[in-house]
Amino acid sequence: MVFNSYTFVAFIIIMLALHNLPFSWKTKKINLLIASYIFYAAWNPVFILLLWLSTVVDFFVGRALYTQPNIHKRRLLLVISLIGNLGMLCFFKYGGFLLENFTAVCNLIGFNFHPAKPSIILPAGISFYTFTTLCYTIDMYKKESKPVKSLLDFSLFVTFFPHLVAGPIVRPPQLVPQFETPRKATGQQFINGLALLTLGLFMKVVCADTLLAGTADSVFGTDGNLGSLDAWTGVLAFSGQIFFDFAGYSTSAIGVALCLGFILPQNFSYPYAAIGFSDFWKRWHITLSTWLRDYLYIPLGGNRAGKFRTYINIMITMLIGGLWHGANWTFVAWGGLHGIYLWIEKAIRDSKNKVRPLVANNENMIIAQASLAPNLDGNPASGFIKALLTFLLICITWVFFRANTFILSWRMLQSMFGLSKPSGPPLLNTIDIIKVGIVILLMLIFHWVMRNTNVLKAVEKLPWWMVSITWAILLILIIISQGSSKSFIYFQF
Numbered sequence: 001m002v003f004n005s006y007t008f009v010a011f012i013i014i015m016l017a018l019h020n021l022p023f024s025w026k027t028k029k030i031n032l033l034i035a036s037y038i039f040y041a042a043w044n045p046v047f048i049l050l051l052w053l054s055t056v057v058d059f060f061v062g063r064a065l066y067t068q069p070n071i072h073k074r075r076l077l078l079v080i081s082l083i084g085n086l087g088m089l090c091f092f093k094y095g096g097f098l099l100e101n102f103t104a105v106c107n108l109i110g111f112n113f114h115p116a117k118p119s120i121i122l123p124a125g126i127s128f129y130t131f132t133t134l135c136y137t138i139d140m141y142k143k144e145s146k147p148v149k150s151l152l153d154f155s156l157f158v159t160f161f162p163h164l165v166a167g168p169i170v171r172p173p174q175l176v177p178q179f180e181t182p183r184k185a186t187g188q189q190f191i192n193g194l195a196l197l198t199l200g201l202f203m204k205v206v207c208a209d210t211l212l213a214g215t216a217d218s219v220f221g222t223d224g225n226l227g228s229l230d231a232w233t234g235v236l237a238f239s240g241q242i243f244f245d246f247a248g249y250s251t252s253a254i255g256v257a258l259c260l261g262f263i264l265p266q267n268f269s270y271p272y273a274a275i276g277f278s279d280f281w282k283r284w285h286i287t288l289s290t291w292l293r294d295y296l297y298i299p300l301g302g303n304r305a306g307k308f309r310t311y312i313n314i315m316i317t318m319l320i321g322g323l324w325h326g327a328n329w330t331f332v333a334w335g336g337l338h339g340i341y342l343w344i345e346k347a348i349r350d351s352k353n354k355v356r357p358l359v360a361n362n363e364n365m366i367i368a369q370a371s372l373a374p375n376l377d378g379n380p381a382s383g384f385i386k387a388l389l390t391f392l393l394i395c396i397t398w399v400f401f402r403a404n405t406f407i408l409s410w411r412m413l414q415s416m417f418g419l420s421k422p423s424g425p426p427l428l429n430t431i432d433i434i435k436v437g438i439v440i441l442l443m444l445i446f447h448w449v450m451r452n453t454n455v456l457k458a459v460e461k462l463p464w465w466m467v468s469i470t471w472a473i474l475l476i477l478i479i480i481s482q483g484s485s486k487s488f489i490y491f492q493f
Contacts, residue, residue, distance in 0.1 A: 001038075001039050001043065002487055002488060003197070003200070003201060003204070003252045003256070003488075004201055004482070004488075006482075011035070011038075011039065012256060012259070015031075015035050016259060016260070018031045018035075019031065019032070019184060019260055019261075020184055025181070025182040026152070029152055029156055029179060030152070032156055032160065032161075032260075033152065033155055033156050033159065035161060036156070036159040036160055036161040036164060037051070037159065039161035039164065040124070040125075040159065040161070040164060040165070043124050043165075044121070044123070044124070047123040047124070050088065050092075050123055050126070051129065051158065051159055053088075054084075054085065054088070054129065054133050054158070055133070055154065055155050055158045055159070057081070058081060058084075058085070058133040058136055058137050058154075058158075059148065059151055059154045059155075061077055061080060061081045061137055061140075062081075062136050062137045062140040062147055062148070063140070063147045064077050065077050065078060065081075065137060065141045066140045066143060066146070066147045067147075074141060075141075077141075078137065078138070081134070081137040082134070082137075085130050085133060085134050086130070086134075088126070088130070089126060089127065089130045091120070092120055092121075092122055092123055092126055093122055093126060093127065093327055094327045095118060095120050096117070096118050096120055097327030097328070099115060099118060103115060124165050125164055125165035125166060127324055128163070128164070128165065128166060128167050128169055129158055129159070131169050131288075131291055132157075132158055132163075132169055132170060132171075133158055134295070135169075135171050135172070135291065135294075135295060136148075136154075136157075138295055139171070139172065145172055145173050148172060148176050150179075153176055153179040153180065154176070156179055157170070157175050157176050157179065160175065160257070161256075162252075162253040162254070162256045162257040162264065163253050163257070163264055165488075166246070166249050166250075166253075166488055166490040167249075167250060167253070167267060167285075167287055167288070167490070168250055168253065168254070168264050168265050168266075168267040168286075168287040169288055169291055170264060170287070174264075174265055175262070178262050178263065183260075183261040183262060184260070184261040185258060185259055185260060185261040186261075189258050189259070189261060190258075192255075192456055193254075193255045193256065193257070193258030193260075194255065194259060195255070195459065195471065196251050196252070196254055196255030196258065196455075196456075197251075197252050197255035197256055197259070198471060198474050198475060198478070199251055199255075199455065199474065200247075200248045200249065200250070200251030200252030200253075200254075201248065201252060202248075202474045202477060203244040203245075203247060203248030203251065204244060204245055204248030204249065204252070204488065205248075205477075205478050205481050205482060206474075206477045206478060206481045207240065207241075207244040207248070207439065207443075208240075208241045208242075208244035208245040208248060209245075209481070209486050210481040211435060211436075211439050212237045212238070212241040212244065212436065212439060213237075213241050213486065214432075215233060215234060215237040215428065215432050215435075215436050216234055216238035216241050218234070218427060218428065219231065219233065219234020219235070219238075219412075219427065219428070220234060220238065220402050220403060220408070220412070222427060223423075224422075224423025224424060225411060225414065225415050225420040225421060225422050225423045226412075226415040226422055226423075226427055227415065227422045227426055227427075228415060228416060228417070228418050229426070229428075229433065230415070230422075230426055230427045230428050231412055231415035231416040232416055233428055233432070233433050233436050233437075234412075234428075235395050235396075235398060235399060235402075235412070236436055236437075237436045237440075238398055238402045239272075239391075239394070239395045239398050239440070240436070240439055240440050240443055241489075242401070242402075242489060243268075243271070243272065243443070244443075245489045245490070246268075246285070246488070246489060246490050247267070247268040248488075249488045249490060250267035250268055251268075254266070254267075265286070265287055266454075267285060267286050267287050268283065268284065268285070268286065269282070269283040269286065269451075269454075270283060270446075270447040270448075270451045271283035271284035271447070272387070272391050272394075272443065272444055272447045273387050273444075273447035273448045273450070273451035274387060274390050274391075275383055275386045275387050275390060276345050276386070277338065277341040277342050277345050277390065277393075277394075278342060278345060278346075279390075280390060280394060281342075288321070288324070289321075292317050292320070292321050293317075296317050296320060297313055297314070297317040300313040301313055307350070311343055311346070314342050314343065314346070315336065315339040315340075315343070317339075318335040318336065318338045318339035318342065319332055319335045319336055319339060320335070321335045321338075322334045322335020322336065322338070323335065325401070328404070329406070330400045330401070330403055330404065330405065330406060330409060331400070331401065333400045333406070333409070334397050334398075334400040334401045337396070337400065338397055341393065341397075384448060387448065391444065396413070396416075399412050399416075
């Protein structure tokens with residue numbers, strides 16, 4: 001079941017009705033849990049077993065990790081949890097990929113090895129709920145929070161349907177306390193939730209699927225070389241599509257949860273207004289980037305083990321972040337390219353630090369570190385140019401994210417920079433090029449204007465009649481465009 005379907009409209013109406021009836025809080029939580037399993041089972045009922053297994057094992061292992069005084073036994077329990085979760089993820093998501101690469105290595109060194117190709121179905125959202133349960137067991141091992149008392153609350157934390165399939169990736173302290181006491185949306189929360197759901201569906205159905213997906217699919221689906229204008233138009237179209245698709249899902253998820261009285265963490269903060277690449281990763285897929293920071297980059301040593309080790313830790317984190325997105329070397333290249341960008345950015349900042357006088361106390365150190373953050377007070381025009389440059393460099397990375405092979409990636413890059421002769425006449429017509437140009441330009445302007453606020457705060461400043469008219473227009477455009485809507489891109493991750 002997906003948010004952009006009439007089935008979901010009926011589903012959420014029933015859930016809202018049940019959630020607001022005078023049942024006990026435990027009954028309402030059971031209703032939410034059953035609804036979450038129904039939401040997931042609508043895709044493939046068999047894989048509910050994986051959800052149950054992951055939930056039950058991590059609930060009891062997490063409790064044992066927190067209470068076990070013997071450090072060796074605690075480490076063994078953590079290893080069991082890691083093997084269980086990551087083993088399940090590796091089998092379903094990376095089993096075929098690992099076998100394919102193992103076969104290639106065997107044949108390269110002279111062994112004639114040709115195994116049957118495995119038929120493995122990737123469970124929807126497995127990367128998301130695996131990371132959700134992993135953070136719980138790791139936190140229990142580090143004793144950073146207390147165990148969840150109720151299996152019902154923990155099960156609902158893992159499977160809560162708004163975030164289950166494509167995030168945001170939630171952590172126990174962010175959601176479990178909300179299940180401990182009765183909650184339902186206030187009038188303002190309900191209106192805000194519906195507004196966010198509408199905006200998210202507009203981003204997905206109208207912007208991503210109707211306006212941009214066709215152009216991106218045409219360009220990346222061609223077999224020959226393209227002209228630079230066609231190639232850049234296709235890459236820009238995908239840059240907008242991937243944002244509107246994924247941010248649309250996250251916005252819808254946050255809105256649905258808010259309609260029920262629950263608050264999910266923010267996952268996007270106008271990333272195409274980022275000035276630099278560390279700023280980009282503070283704005284794009286925020287819950288994943290903070291997860292990788294807290295559970296991978298910092299445990300690796302972060303920036304505490306010297307400059308060389310810091311650069312290595314950055315690259316490892318970005319490579320694994322790329323591989324998390326899919327079982328293909330192009331995703332690893334995408335993450336690696338972001339790692340190189342972050343290397344260059346850090347090197348520039350480190351060189352600027354050398355010319356600053358040494359500071360002698362913590363207060364001055366904090367001021368010196370703060371001065372490295374993007375500052376727009378002096379020259380907003382300069383900041384916009386830097387943000388535009390950041391966006392264009394990020395567009396280059398999207399080539400590896402969208403292309404299925406390195407051959408297609410290289411062909412696309414050659415076409416973008418005029419290094420190859422087009423194989424035929426222009427692929428895109430003038431209307432397609434203008435359409436993509438207008439959508440991307442408006443997206444960039446909107447990101448820049450909104451970079452330091454959020455949509456709900458902005459809406460509060462508008463007159464009610466303007467909000468009502470805009471809301472009605474968005475709903476009409478969603479209904480008109482519904483026939484062209486597709487599944488969310490991040491369902492495959």
